[in-house]
Amino acid sequence: MILYFTGTGNSRYLASVLKDQLNDEVVSINDLIKNQVNKTFFSQKPYIFITPIYFGRIPKIVADFILCYTFEGSNKVYFISSYYSGPYDTQKYNKELSQKKNFEYMGTYTIQMPQGHIVLTNCSNEGEAKSIIASSTEKVLKEIEKIKTLSPFLEEKTKGKIVSNLVNPLFYTFIAKSKDFKANDKCIACAKCVSLCPLNNISIVNSLPLWGNNCTHCMACINSCPKEAINYGNKTVKRIRYYNDSTYNHAQEESM
Numbered sequence: 001m002i003l004y005f006t007g008t009g010n011s012r013y014l015a016s017v018l019k020d021q022l023n024d025e026v027v028s029i030n031d032l033i034k035n036q037v038n039k040t041f042f043s044q045k046p047y048i049f050i051t052p053i054y055f056g057r058i059p060k061i062v063a064d065f066i067l068c069y070t071f072e073g074s075n076k077v078y079f080i081s082s083y084y085s086g087p088y089d090t091q092k093y094n095k096e097l098s099q100k101k102n103f104e105y106m107g108t109y110t111i112q113m114p115q116g117h118i119v120l121t122n123c124s125n126e127g128e129a130k131s132i133i134a135s136s137t138e139k140v141l142k143e144i145e146k147i148k149t150l151s152p153f154l155e156e157k158t159k160g161k162i163v164s165n166l167v168n169p170l171f172y173t174f175i176a177k178s179k180d181f182k183a184n185d186k187c188i189a190c191a192k193c194v195s196l197c198p199l200n201n202i203s204i205v206n207s208l209p210l211w212g213n214n215c216t217h218c219m220a221c222i223n224s225c226p227k228e229a230i231n232y233g234n235k236t237v238k239r240i241r242y243y244n245d246s247t248y249n250h251a252q253e254e255s256m
């Protein structure tokens, strides 16, 4: 079973690559969290979690999701964790999480995908995004062979443990807040931001979105707005936005 969580669409895209190759069921963790669905999962095939990396670990809401839910059938777990500049010590935390759940840890494959963290920096532009996605899709297609044969991913050498160990907790305590999100008069009240927020943190009030206090900085709202009407204070005004709403289809790719 392939389970993904996404902010800016990269993990959903990667899930579509795996679905195409493994012909396995795909589950959106976003939908389950958003709709507060509690269930027991059953899969005879290994569990595969596909997520972004936030400051050197998979997002806390995904780790909490894995800890809370029950997974029956296969006890093997793979992680595919995407990053833009560096995965840091993500694999250590994935391994610990697997141990807590009595999963057989089959490894973490970290893969570069386009940058979507607009609050921190410029996102990837169209050209860069296309080239990263093309090269990373090829790499993932090769790595999927390990899942097909139930072989482990190779352990990667870790760089930058300080980000995973020290910066990550500081991010959740001090930075992952939504008080600086605001929509301007380009907003057409289409409610796309409302429907994409996995934490139901946005509501439309007097034809404008209003942010509550429950935010994990996934960047779905700000990057997906069709009118680029959302900003985070002033720092995002001139920054490029990135949102991936594509899916992979092997047959289509071949015919192009």
Ligand SMILES: Cc1cc2nc3c(=O)[nH]c(=O)nc-3n(C[C@H](O)[C@H](O)[C@H](O)COP(=O)(O)O)c2cc1C
Pocket (backbone or CB within 6 Å): 005, 006, 007, 008, 009, 010, 011, 012, 051, 052, 053, 054, 055, 056, 057, 082, 083, 084, 085, 086, 087, 088, 112, 113, 114, 115, 116, 117, 118, 163, 216, 217, 218, 219
């Ligand atoms: C809050 C936040 C923190 C991030 N931290 C990292 C990081 O530590 N290292 C990195 O290389 N990329 C980091 N990124 C970039 C994302 O991991 C990358 O763009 C990922 O592919 C996004 O996946 P998604 O589109 O499925 O949300 C971060 C992005 C966000 C929004």
Ligand code: SF4
Pocket (backbone or CB within 6 Å): 183, 186, 187, 188, 189, 190, 191, 192, 193, 194, 209, 224, 225, 226, 227, 228, 229, 230
């Ligand atoms: S997605 Fe953009 S245009 Fe639509 S409601 Fe949100 S801010 Fe307004």
Ligand code: SF4
Pocket (backbone or CB within 6 Å): 007, 178, 196, 197, 198, 199, 200, 201, 202, 211, 214, 215, 216, 217, 218, 219, 220, 221, 222
């Ligand atoms: S408010 Fe925006 S950034 Fe925060 S969790 Fe919701 S969609 Fe993500």
